[in-house]
Amino acid sequence: MPTLYDVAKLAKVSPKTVSRVINQSHLVAEETRKKVLAAMKKLDYHPNAIATSLKRQRSNMIGFVVPYGSEFVFQDPNMMEQLRGTHDYLSAEGFELVVTVPQHKKDALQEALRLTKNRHVDGVILYPSLGVDEIISEFREKNLRYVTLGICSEQQTDNFVEVDQTPGSFLATKYLLSLGHRQIGLINKSRSFFMYNRDDLLNGYRMALEEAGIAFRSSLVREGNFTFADGYANLRSLLEENPELTAVICASDPMTYGALRAIHDLGLVGDRSIEVVAGDNLPLTQKLFPQVSSMTNPSYEQGRTAGKMIVTIINEGRDQPGVNLKTEFVIRQKELGKATNFFS
Amino acid sequence: MPTLYDVAKLAKVSPKTVSRVINQSHLVAEETRKKVLAAMKKLDYHPNAIATSLKRQRSNMIGFVVPYGSEFVFQDPNMMEQLRGTHDYLSAEGFELVVTVPQHKKDALQEALRLTKNRHVDGVILYPSLGVDEIISEFREKNLRYVTLGICSEQQTDNFVEVDQTPGSFLATKYLLSLGHRQIGLINKSRSFFMYNRDDLLNGYRMALEEAGIAFRSSLVREGNFTFADGYANLRSLLEENPELTAVICASDPMTYGALRAIHDLGLVGDRSIEVVAGDNLPLTQKLFPQVSSMTNPSYEQGRTAGKMIVTIINEGRDQPGVNLKTEFVIRQKELGKATNFFS
DNA sequence: TTGAAAGCGCTAACAC
DNA sequence: GTGTTAGCGCTTTCAA
Numbered sequence: 001m002p003t004l005y006d007v008a009k010l011a012k013v014s015p016k017t018v019s020r021v022i023n024q025s026h027l028v029a030e031e032t033r034k035k036v037l038a039a040m041k042k043l044d045y046h047p048n049a050i051a052t053s054l055k056r057q058r059s060n061m062i063g064f065v066v067p068y069g070s071e072f073v074f075q076d077p078n079m080m081e082q083l084r085g086t087h088d089y090l091s092a093e094g095f096e097l098v099v100t101v102p103q104h105k106k107d108a109l110q111e112a113l114r115l116t117k118n119r120h121v122d123g124v125i126l127y128p129s130l131g132v133d134e135i136i137s138e139f140r141e142k143n144l145r146y147v148t149l150g151i152c153s154e155q156q157t158d159n160f161v162e163v164d165q166t167p168g169s170f171l172a173t174k175y176l177l178s179l180g181h182r183q184i185g186l187i188n189k190s191r192s193f194f195m196y197n198r199d200d201l202l203n204g205y206r207m208a209l210e211e212a213g214i215a216f217r218s219s220l221v222r223e224g225n226f227t228f229a230d231g232y233a234n235l236r237s238l239l240e241e242n243p244e245l246t247a248v249i250c251a252s253d254p255m256t257y258g259a260l261r262a263i264h265d266l267g268l269v270g271d272r273s274i275e276v277v278a279g280d281n282l283p284l285t286q287k288l289f290p291q292v293s294s295m296t297n298p299s300y301e302q303g304r305t306a307g308k309m310i311v312t313i314i315n316e317g318r319d320q321p322g323v324n325l326k327t328e329f330v331i332r333q334k335e336l337g338k339a340t341n342f343f344s
Numbered sequence: 345m346p347t348l349y350d351v352a353k354l355a356k357v358s359p360k361t362v363s364r365v366i367n368q369s370h371l372v373a374e375e376t377r378k379k380v381l382a383a384m385k386k387l388d389y390h391p392n393a394i395a396t397s398l399k400r401q402r403s404n405m406i407g408f409v410v411p412y413g414s415e416f417v418f419q420d421p422n423m424m425e426q427l428r429g430t431h432d433y434l435s436a437e438g439f440e441l442v443v444t445v446p447q448h449k450k451d452a453l454q455e456a457l458r459l460t461k462n463r464h465v466d467g468v469i470l471y472p473s474l475g476v477d478e479i480i481s482e483f484r485e486k487n488l489r490y491v492t493l494g495i496c497s498e499q500q501t502d503n504f505v506e507v508d509q510t511p512g513s514f515l516a517t518k519y520l521l522s523l524g525h526r527q528i529g530l531i532n533k534s535r536s537f538f539m540y541n542r543d544d545l546l547n548g549y550r551m552a553l554e555e556a557g558i559a560f561r562s563s564l565v566r567e568g569n570f571t572f573a574d575g576y577a578n579l580r581s582l583l584e585e586n587p588e589l590t591a592v593i594c595a596s597d598p599m600t601y602g603a604l605r606a607i608h609d610l611g612l613v614g615d616r617s618i619e620v621v622a623g624d625n626l627p628l629t630q631k632l633f634p635q636v637s638s639m640t641n642p643s644y645e646q647g648r649t650a651g652k653m654i655v656t657i658i659n660e661g662r663d664q665p666g667v668n669l670k671t672e673f674v675i676r677q678k679e680l681g682k683a684t685n686f687f688s
Numbered sequence: 689t690t691g692a693a694a695g696c697g698c699t700a701a702c703a704c
Numbered sequence: 705g706t707g708t709t710a711g712c713g714c715t716t717t718c719a720a
Contacts, residue, residue: 001461001486003713014691019715027689044486046461050403051713053394054696061442074428075421075627084418087445096464098405098440101431117345117390119697120440142345142388228631261631283419284598287572287605347697358707363699371705395697398712463713 002043011039022047053119061096062086062310063115063124067108070101076226077253077282078299079127082149085303086125093311095122109135116144123310128152129194147310149302151196151322158319161305164197168295168327169204169249172277175293175331176247177212181275183220184209185238185248187231187255190223201251220245224255231258235274239266247275249295253282256292281330291332298325346387355383366391397463405440406430406654407459407468411452414445420570421597421626422643423471426493429647430469437655439466453479460488467654469647472496473538491654493646495540495666502663505649508541512639512671513548513593516621519637519675520591521556525619527564528553529582529592531575531599534567545595564589568599575602579618583610591619593639597626600636625674635676642669 004022008015013032020028021036028036039045053059064086066073073079087097098121102108109131112124116139123145126132133153139146148160169186176184186205191198206216219241224230231250235258239245250256256278263274278285278294285294302325309320348366352359357376364372365380372380383389397403408430410417417423431441442465446452453475456468460483467489470476477497483490492504513530520528530549535542550560563585568574575594579602583589594600600622607618622629622638629638646669653664 001463004715005713015713016691016715017689020690023715029689032689044461046458048398048713049462049464050394050397051696052715054392054398054698055713055715057696059394070428070432074424074431077419080418080424084414087418087443088414088447091444091447096442096444099431099443100435100440103432103435114390117388118393119345120393228628257628257631284572284601287601348699349697359697360699360707361705364706367699373705376705392697395712396699398696398714399698399700401712 001048002045004045004047006043007036007039007045010043011036057119058314059119059122060094061098061121062090062307063098063100063112063121065100065102065108065112065115065124066127067102067129068127069103073099073101077284078280078297081282081297081299082303082306085300085305086307087303089304089307090311093307095307095311112146113138113144116146117142122314123147125149125306125310126152128196132194145310145313147306147313149306152194153196156196156322158321159309159313160322161302161309161325162197162322163298163302163325163327165200165251165295165297165327166204166207168297168329169201170208171204171329172249172293172295173205173208174211175329176249176275176277177208177214179247179275181247182214183242183245183247185235185242185245186221187234187238187248187250187259188221188223189251190225190230192225205249224251226252226254228254228258228261231255232262233258235259235262236266245274247277249277250279252279253285253294255279256285256294257288260288260292277329286332293329293331296328296330298327301325345392346389348389348391350387351380351383351389354387355379401463402658403463403466404438405442405465406434406651407442407444407456407465409444409446409452409456409459409468410471411446411473412471413447417443417445421628422624422641425626425641425643426647426650429644429649430651431647433648433651434655437651439651439655456490457482457488460490461486466658467491469493469650469654470496472540476538489654489657491650491657493650496538497540500540500666502666503653503657504666505646505653505669506541506666507642507646507669507671509544509595509639509641509671510548510551512641512673513545514552515548515673516593516637516639517549517552518555519673520593520619520621521552521558523591523619525591526558527586527589527591529579529586529589530565531578531582531592531594531603532565532567533595534569534574536569549593568595570596570598572598572602572605575599576606577602579603579606580610589618591621593621594623596623597629597638599623600629600638601632604632604636621673630676637673637675640672640674642671645669 004015004018008018018036021033090097102111115121116124126146126148128150151160151162188201209216222234224234250259259276276292278292280297281294305323313320348359348362352362362380365377434441446455459465460468470490470492472494495504495506532545553560566578568578594603603620612618620636622636624641625638649667657664
């Protein structure tokens with residue numbers, strides 16, 4: 001592979017001049033520039049990114065580190081949406097995206113540290129998980145660059161993109177109440193996942209109930225690990241304890257699919273059917289039958305914002321204030337794929 | 345950040361000795377090793393991967409380049425499975441995975457070239473697309489490392505991992521015939537996607553029909569772009585032209601979901617229902633209701649094999665013979681999630 | 689507007 | 705077993 005020196009020799013200029021042309025410096029005569037460009041083209045020269053990185057102390061790569069195993073990351077639709085948002089922003093800004101999913105959960109955070117200390121990447125986007133706050137302290141101490149996909153501790157005021165699910169669950173509950181439902185189940189997210197905003201979904205649900213003057217009953221609440229199986233099991237469990245249940249809100253779309261399946265298996269159709277509200281409003285959910293209304297999860301936006309934030313942090317050399325995004329709620333009509341905004 | 349020299353100074357040894365310790369050379373006395381290790385720990389030293397890359401002319405990064413836009417890559421479940429397979433293999437081998445999805449299709453191949461010529465990555469895994477054969481010639485010419493997820497031209501004998509879908513569709517058709525179906529539709533993959541093995545699915549289908557002495561009728565075949573919408577539209581179109589249709593085979597799972605939705609919307613239940621065979625046997629499909637039998641698509645294995653192949657190519661410094669994987673077929677029983685192998 | 693020389697952090701020869 | 709030296713390909717003073 002040709003080097004900058006080969007180009008310089010061919011163009012009969014100094015290496016520095018070639019470097020100037022590569023970096024679009026204006027301090028180079030037009031004629032010289034053309035000569036250099038011609039030489040570069042002739043040799044099919046491409047600047048060695050590694051050498052540039054070493055010199056500039058900057059790799060233009062960002063790590064995306066997830067601590068939940070590849071079968072989770074590459075199969076969880078929300079995670080993919082976050083990844084897609086991050087990718088889209090970074091690639092437009094000339095950064096490469098390095099995806100790292102350690103084989104073992106407990107290695108994940110060390111992996112994030114290694115990746116940055118190695119100077120492999122200029123910064124990382126971290127998925128919250130147990131022990132992440134220690135890692136963050138170390139990042140801060142060593143002045144390394146990071147952004148977290150969600151708040152990781154009481155003290156964290158910077159470098160996060162959090163999603164507040166209160167509005168979505170509030171509106172969903174309010175909607176179901178407006179349809180006349182009085183026993184509304186909630187299949188909530190599990191506390192076994194690391195999340196700072198653990199109670200937002202529950203709070204929105206409670207607020208709407210309170211507003212309607214209906215007492216909150218914990219027997220109507222379950223927790224699940226976001227999976228199909230958990231949606232299935234939890235719906236059955238809810239029904240056993242609350243035979244009069246007529247509606248249920250699910251914290252995630254896969255759990256929604258599981259709940260729908262359980263309803264089907266139990267033969268609950270027609271008048272005895274159960275109204276289900278989905279959690280994420282993923283593309284597939286938008287096409288599901290029966291059509292379901294859904295809370296919306298701004299996963300793509302979250303990933304994109306995190307990408308933007310890490311780039312800003314790197315470029316400006318200092319932390320950025322955290323950002324809060326909010327969920328919404330859409331009512332799905334019976335017609336194929338149609339959706340309208342609630343209260344709009 | 346501390347450098348190797350800082351460690352050397354603290355441990356009172358030469359830089360080379362530190363380097364030896366890092367690289368697990370056996371040519372270093374145990375006592376010296378301990379001293380160095382202690383110094384490394386004390387300084388929280390991490391080798392600068394960029395510097396190592398520059399020296400070694402090797403970045404230990406692999407690019408994964410897809411030419412279909414991020415909304416396709418990060419939403420197509422098969423692509424994710426391929427990515428997951430690649431990631432799992434590479435990360436176990438100490439390689440980083442760089443995911444690149446150019447904003448515009450036509451840039452994709454240039455992007456792949458740039459990434460390798462830049463020395464950003466040691467090699468790339470390429471998704472077949474129009475014009476990829478030219479890129480491959482250039483890779484060969486310049487002695488750059490690549491693997492393609494599928495054969496890209498008549499001449500390509502090396503560096504690919506292809507999936508032959510003949511067995512799956514043959515078995516699927518045979519199974520449907522064994523149930524007594526005589527009008528079996530096929531929603532095939534579209535020719536607008538770049539694929540060398542365009543006719544494998546169709547061939548398996550035809551072979552099974554022929555074996556049963558049933559004439560092939562092109563009116564029973566449609567093509568779709570793998571999406572829900574195409575499955576939906578094609579099922580309706582098939583039924584319009586073939587009112588007696590009793591079964592259909594779909595080339596992809598999203599198309600399967602669309603077809604099931606169409607069947608539901610048309611009110612085809614009970615005796616007049618249509619037996620559907622899915623295309624990929626994705627996790628979600630395995631839990632679908634109604635339960636559907638499915639061809640299986642070894643996407644994870646394909647990605648993993650591609651990862652293994654690119655590493656071998658890089659390590660051995662020469663091309664590797666292409667690998668062919670095959671699809672299979674599973675019959676799904678009515679019980680939740682249960683599946684059995686066909687003919688086993 | 690251009691060039692010479694030093695150095696980013698590491699490793700590979702080649703001594704000793 | 706260990707150390708010295710040179711150099712990977714680029715950019716950055718500084719000088720011309």
